[in-house]
Amino acid sequence: MNRVCASAPQLQGITPYDPKYLPAETLLSANENPSDVEKELRREISGEIRRVPLNRYPDPLANELRDMIAEANGLDRNQVLLGNGGDELLFNIALAWGGPGRKFLNLPPTFSVYAANARLTGTETVDVPRLEDYSIDEDAVLARVSQGDISYVIITSPNNPTGGLADGGFVARLLEATDALVMVDEAYFEFSRRTVRPLLDKHKNLVILRTFSKAFSLAAVRLGYVLGSEEVIREFIKVRQPYSVDALSQAVARVVYRNRAKFEPGIQAIIDERSRLLDGLSRIPGVSTYPSDANYLMFRIKDAAKVWEQLYECGVLVRDFSHAPYLENCLRVTVGSREENDRFLQAMKEVAIAHL
Ligand code: PMP
Numbered sequence: 001m002n003r004v005c006a007s008a009p010q011l012q013g014i015t016p017y018d019p020k021y022l023p024a025e026t027l028l029s030a031n032e033n034p035s036d037v038e039k040e041l042r043r044e045i046s047g048e049i050r051r052v053p054l055n056r057y058p059d060p061l062a063n064e065l066r067d068m069i070a071e072a073n074g075l076d077r078n079q080v081l082l083g084n085g086g087d088e089l090l091f092n093i094a095l096a097w098g099g100p101g102r103k104f105l106n107l108p109p110t111f112s113v114y115a116a117n118a119r120l121t122g123t124e125t126v127d128v129p130r131l132e133d134y135s136i137d138e139d140a141v142l143a144r145v146s147q148g149d150i151s152y153v154i155i156t157s158p159n160n161p162t163g164g165l166a167d168g169g170f171v172a173r174l175l176e177a178t179d180a181l182v183m184v185d186e187a188y189f190e191f192s193r194r195t196v197r198p199l200l201d202k203h204k205n206l207v208i209l210r211t212f213s214k215a216f217s218l219a220a221v222r223l224g225y226v227l228g229s230e231e232v233i234r235e236f237i238k239v240r241q242p243y244s245v246d247a248l249s250q251a252v253a254r255v256v257y258r259n260r261a262k263f264e265p266g267i268q269a270i271i272d273e274r275s276r277l278l279d280g281l282s283r284i285p286g287v288s289t290y291p292s293d294a295n296y297l298m299f300r301i302k303d304a305a306k307v308w309e310q311l312y313e314c315g316v317l318v319r320d321f322s323h324a325p326y327l328e329n330c331l332r333v334t335v336g337s338r339e340e341n342d343r344f345l346q347a348m349k350e351v352a353i354a355h356l
Helices: 039-050 063-072 087-098 115-119 136-146 166-177 198-199 230-239 248-260 260-282 302-311 340-356
Strands: 080-083 103-104 125-128 153-158 181-187 204-210 224-228 294-302 330-335
Touching: 039 125, 039 248, 063 080, 063 248, 080 087, 080 115, 080 230, 087 153, 087 204, 103 115, 103 136, 103 302, 103 340, 115 125, 136 166, 153 166, 153 198, 166 181, 166 204, 166 302, 198 204, 198 224, 224 230, 248 260, 260 294, 302 330, 302 340
Parallel strands: 103 125, 103 153, 153 181, 181 204
Antiparallel strands: 080 224, 204 224, 294 330
């Protein structure tokens, strides 16, 4: 037979996720860390990798890493779970808490993967849009969960792509108001230095998502983790693929996590550059900026899609959100190294002047 029957009905009309990652001299589109892992650590990583038996399956739950992360966060091993990037764990929450007849509360504009995963798992997405300044419409969220039909909520803090933090007091009120599973996506928390971790002690319905991709320069390795109650982690384990975190990734992450203090100056440099970038960007005529607690900045400019193109012609790749709902004329730039940020600012000045 040379034909195939239709795929699952929920896939109809879906276009695969496209990170729009194009080759460019200055890559500022994917919220990556501008610095690769330093030489000395890479040597240590090579040593660790050399000891990995390649003919054996990895430890399915990456228990050594679980222990390290648990200890650093004052938790038990069974309150931590690693995943193949935060992305896998975002799919797992939809598998474990979503499904036909169940509802996911989304706070757009936010990371588009959440709604995509809901759709793939036949989960209904209920939107409570953010306010005009992109802060959370707290009253509307609390009112919506009080209806009692939401299975899970994802709150991104700092939010991607808009950059702002969720208020900790609000997260606490939400956890009190609902028994829905509330995920706080802290993929960028190292750049805000704020976490809702203390709320875990009192709320079984909280799960926190983190990643090695940003602060720890390991986007290539694909490692993320969740912190939660033992009960919640057990459900995540049920839906995961047994060997999703391979032995080489585990080895790399062990070295990096053991040496995480060495990443601190790099994180601080990004935080410092973020203020400089915001300052430079807000001085450019026609640009409106949004404050950010993450390693990126969102800004608005007339004819943003054209601006994106002209920046790309200058060798600078940023992320175009101008056609996304709620984000008309918005672009997002990752905080890069000082030189990358200067190149971006210079290109922006030239492009903006040409647009006036
Ligand atoms: N959450 C948010 C808000 C993100 O922006 C990202 C990365 N784009 C992730 C989770 C997942 O990151 P990773 O899969 O690289 O761990």
